Amino acid sequence: MLTARDANRSHGHSTAVAPVNVDMFLGDYVWLDLKTGREFVVPIGAVVKLCDSGQIQVLDDEGSEHWISPQNATNIKPMHPTSIHGVEDMIRLGDLNEAGILRNLLIRYREKLIYTYTGSILVAVNPYQVLPIYTADQIRLYTNKKIGEMPPHIFAIADNCYFNMQRNNRDQCCIISGESGAGKTESTKLILQFLAAISGQHSWIEQQVLEANPILEAFGNAKTIRNDNSSRFGKYIDIHFNKRGAIEGAKIEQYLLEKSRVCRQAHDERNYHIFYCMLKGMTQDEKKKLALGKATDYTYLTIGGCTTCDGRDDMKEYSNIRSAMKVLMFTDTENTEISKLLAAILHMGNLRYEARTYDNLDACEVVRSPHLTTASTLLEVDGKDLMNCLTSRTLITRGETVSTPLSMEQALDVRDAFVKGIYGRLFVWIVGKINAAIYKPPPNPSKAVRRSIGLLDIFGFENFTINSFEQLCINFANENLQQFFVRHVFKLEQEEYNLENINWQHIEFTDNQDALDMIAIKPMNIISLIDEESKFPKGTDNTMLNKLNSQHRLNTYYIPPKNTYETQFGVQHFAGVVYYETKGFLEKNRDTLYGDIIQLVHSSKNKFIKQIFQADVAMGAETRKRSPTLSSQFKRSLELLMRTLGVCQPFFVRCIKPNEYKKPMLFDRELCVRQLRYSGMMETIRIRRAGYPIRYTFVEFVDRYRVLMPGVKPAYKQEDLRGTCQRIAEAVLGRDDDWQMGKTKIFLKDHHDMLLEIERDKAITDKVILIQKVVRGFKDRSNFLKLRKSAMMIQKTWRGYQARKNYGAMRAGFSRLQALVRSRKLYTMYHVARQRVTQGLYPGDARLSARGKYSTLRSAPISRGSQPDVLEADKSHFPGPSLRKEMPSAEIRAPGSVRQMSPRRLETATSDPRIPSTKISNLEQPGTPTVHITIGKPVPRGASLLCETSRANKMDTA
Numbered sequence: 001m002l003t004a005r006d007a008n009r010s011h012g013h014s015t016a017v018a019p020v021n022v023d024m025f026l027g028d029y030v031w032l033d034l035k036t037g038r039e040f041v042v043p044i045g046a047v048v049k050l051c052d053s054g055q056i057q058v059l060d061d062e063g064s065e066h067w068i069s070p071q072n073a074t075n076i077k078p079m080h081p082t083s084i085h086g087v088e089d090m091i092r093l094g095d096l097n098e099a100g101i102l103r104n105l106l107i108r109y110r111e112k113l114i115y116t117y118t119g120s121i122l123v124a125v126n127p128y129q130v131l132p133i134y135t136a137d138q139i140r141l142y143t144n145k146k147i148g149e150m151p152p153h154i155f156a157i158a159d160n161c162y163f164n165m166q167r168n169n170r171d172q173c174c175i176i177s178g179e180s181g182a183g184k185t186e187s188t189k190l191i192l193q194f195l196a197a198i199s200g201q202h203s204w205i206e207q208q209v210l211e212a213n214p215i216l217e218a219f220g221n222a223k224t225i226r227n228d229n230s231s232r233f234g235k236y237i238d239i240h241f242n243k244r245g246a247i248e249g250a251k252i253e254q255y256l257l258e259k260s261r262v263c264r265q266a267h268d269e270r271n272y273h274i275f276y277c278m279l280k281g282m283t284q285d286e287k288k289k290l291a292l293g294k295a296t297d298y299t300y301l302t303i304g305g306c307t308t309c310d311g312r313d314d315m316k317e318y319s320n321i322r323s324a325m326k327v328l329m330f331t332d333t334e335n336t337e338i339s340k341l342l343a344a345i346l347h348m349g350n351l352r353y354e355a356r357t358y359d360n361l362d363a364c365e366v367v368r369s370p371h372l373t374t375a376s377t378l379l380e381v382d383g384k385d386l387m388n389c390l391t392s393r394t395l396i397t398r399g400e401t402v403s404t405p406l407s408m409e410q411a412l413d414v415r416d417a418f419v420k421g422i423y424g425r426l427f428v429w430i431v432g433k434i435n436a437a438i439y440k441p442p443p444n445p446s447k448a449v450r451r452s453i454g455l456l457d458i459f460g461f462e463n464f465t466i467n468s469f470e471q472l473c474i475n476f477a478n479e480n481l482q483q484f485f486v487r488h489v490f491k492l493e494q495e496e497y498n499l500e501n502i503n504w505q506h507i508e509f510t511d512n513q514d515a516l517d518m519i520a521i522k523p524m525n526i527i528s529l530i531d532e533e534s535k536f537p538k539g540t541d542n543t544m545l546n547k548l549n550s551q552h553r554l555n556t557y558y559i560p561p562k563n564t565y566e567t568q569f570g571v572q573h574f575a576g577v578v579y580y581e582t583k584g585f586l587e588k589n590r591d592t593l594y595g596d597i598i599q600l601v602h603s604s605k606n607k608f609i610k611q612i613f614q615a616d617v618a619m620g621a622e623t624r625k626r627s628p629t630l631s632s633q634f635k636r637s638l639e640l641l642m643r644t645l646g647v648c649q650p651f652f653v654r655c656i657k658p659n660e661y662k663k664p665m666l667f668d669r670e671l672c673v674r675q676l677r678y679s680g681m682m683e684t685i686r687i688r689r690a691g692y693p694i695r696y697t698f699v700e701f702v703d704r705y706r707v708l709m710p711g712v713k714p715a716y717k718q719e720d721l722r723g724t725c726q727r728i729a730e731a732v733l734g735r736d737d738d739w740q741m742g743k744t745k746i747f748l749k750d751h752h753d754m755l756l757e758i759e760r761d762k763a764i765t766d767k768v769i770l771i772q773k774v775v776r777g778f779k780d781r782s783n784f785l786k787l788r789k790s791a792m793m794i795q796k797t798w799r800g801y802q803a804r805k806n807y808g809a810m811r812a813g814f815s816r817l818q819a820l821v822r823s824r825k826l827y828t829m830y831h832v833a834r835q836r837v838t839q840g841l842y843p844g845d846a847r848l849s850a851r852g853k854y855s856t857l858r859s860a861p862i863s864r865g866s867q868p869d870v871l872e873a874d875k876s877h878f879p880g881p882s883l884r885k886e887m888p889s890a891e892i893r894a895p896g897s898v899r900q901m902s903p904r905r906l907e908t909a910t911s912d913p914r915i916p917s918t919k920i921s922n923l924e925q926p927g928t929p930t931v932h933i934t935i936g937k938p939v940p941r942g943a944s945l946l947c948e949t950s951r952a953n954k955m956d957t958a
């Protein structure tokens, strides 16, 4: 998701090329242009690591650090936010250039996301490792989904092919292109796997269609330096479905098998798999019949210096091929015949030649060897005839037949041509045989109820150091496909724009029609000139080049040789300039066998070889002149293919090979840029972007973006959908920007979509925050209320309990106090009453009390005497004069203690254990001012002396 800052920065930078380093921040992503000047080097993504010291330090995608000085500030440019973490559909890339596309593929590749869309085109980067993304579960996940609903996947393309076919009742095709080793064949197989899985019942025919592959691969694939299982031919598999959508049959078309491989292989490459499989898989008995040995025994199998292939078990493959052949109805005889031809090829390759001179003419002889005999036996021709064919040639001049010897070089060429002729025709026959098994002609062609999905697995654009006739054919095919693509995209776009009343006049695109015209369409085109020269008896590669020059010199798509010595011409293809080396052009194009060879085949007793050479034999001696050239055959089959594709709804899969080492997780930037350029990907994206790549129906638009306009109701509640749509667009995008309203859809550019998405994101974020705020507030408030209620309940209960407990204690205390007070009162009353009874005293008698109250007790301050155990009291404190004279009894009272003494008895009156119980005597000391009380123990501080003076009172009152 974009951050606000990302979004802010993005607007200004989407196409900006400003040399900005002023506002570089740590962690910003930039494009670093190293300006190497190399053809396939594009700016690399980098992240700013340091930017405070005048210089900027960046770390690029490959992990290298660079210092950018202020003078080189133009080397870095800000990166669009869409390029930072990558997008699933590259149409959405803000930095829509090679660097942007490359980085997008790179960062996804590192996360093992090998598939990426460019609109409806799928880009597949070869992972070179088995990923767990092709399981039955994945098939289920991708079944019946719209493109874009699930992450990009080859299954999504297969699924759309299938359901589009069902829904629209239209044939579909899928064009899979890419370099050798990019993953075309794997992709084709995956699509087949998906289609077989979802089309239901696993029928016999379905099995046959799937089993065709191992046979085709055995005869048409080989180990090359670029791919251990490289298809050396192009193919178009048309899968037919019945009304119910079940596979009903298929038809395979093959293009341009690389026949030269049978005789020659580059270093570290092999011949076709079938040879090695056969030699490993056959029983000794079978091999003996064909006089076969080991792979290393055969020149044709060892030229590349490699007879095994890592990860391939030739023996096991052979049994797979044999069982596939059974499924596809190859008879045992046919199998034997095929093996015989293959063996004959190997034996012919082992023939040795010796140079000779006859009548001053260069000649040669085949050294007699078992190989020659075996070859002739296997081909069922006369050994001598075979030798003659391989060493001499018959010319018919003015009705006379003359035999001329062949030089050793020529003889080797003738042998190789024969061998290639056999293998090429065998391959065509095998494809025909497979088709015979899997192809069921429609029962009633006029009522074509069946539908088909075609898978085109074809070589991509090629540009090597030396390009020859094959590359011209391949690139011609790719020009055709590009034209088909451009047409398709534009036809569809224009149809839609017209339907929607959209003004589309200003959309420009690079049409490769002119280049195609020059190569193969207009009169005197390159292919026709080559053809003409091939048929011309005196035609040479040189005369052909001269004709090309004189005819096309002025054409902007043609690059003539710089001087008369140069033997190459260039063609400006849609994907770049390719120079073609003309040496060997005519021979390759003629692709014919000498009459002697055809004659030899004709003389053979082997029906099989005669069958595969049927067309040539029928033509007789005229073969060379009449047989169609390779380019014309190829052109015809391409035209047919284009016509087939033309009525289909197409899908495109562009396979990319990330490195030359067949290694996982290794991304060679330059290699990928080259492929992107050659696949026409840039052009493709440009075309898409020139129009209005983003389109929404009004319903979709309103429902998605109504959040940008407060108060807009959902689409189903709208009466004027178009108007609402327009109002939203005007408000967010502005009235004058380049977006358009169609009849049912709104058409937008990518940046509109991005702006809308950012605004939508912001609006939704605001709403989300609001909702969060309210919900959190509500949640917290109700939580608080709950807590408060609970706290109060606890407090209430606790306080109640506490108060009740206190009250009980207090009540008990008060009761005790009451009891005490009452008892004291009663006691006093009792005493008074008793005194009255015993002494006749009445309350009114005790008037001596200081405050008029009756009291028998008085306290007097005491002090310590000279001894610690002697207390002293001043008698002057005693009330009444008589009392001062005598004191009948006294009581020592510790603070707080209450103890009633019996009259006349002197003893300590305290409960304080510190004050011992003491009898006090010697109290009556008339005449002395103080009373001395000997206690016999130390007296605590604060103790007081109480004297009972009831007798004195009585005396007083008396």
Ligand SMILES: Nc1ncnc2c1ncn2[C@@H]1O[C@H](COP(=O)(O)OP(=O)(O)OP(=O)(O)O)[C@@H](O)[C@H]1O
Pocket (backbone or CB within 6 Å): 126, 127, 128, 129, 130, 131, 178, 179, 180, 181, 182, 183, 184, 185, 186, 187, 227, 228, 229, 230, 231, 232, 459, 655
């Ligand atoms: N989706 C994939 N998952 C795993 N490995 C793959 C995938 N696609 C390709 N490969 C690997 O890459 C190799 C080459 O792929 P493939 O044969 O499909 O290439 P190609 O484009 O058909 O090449 P050529 O044009 O030479 O036939 C395969 O053998 C396989 O090892």
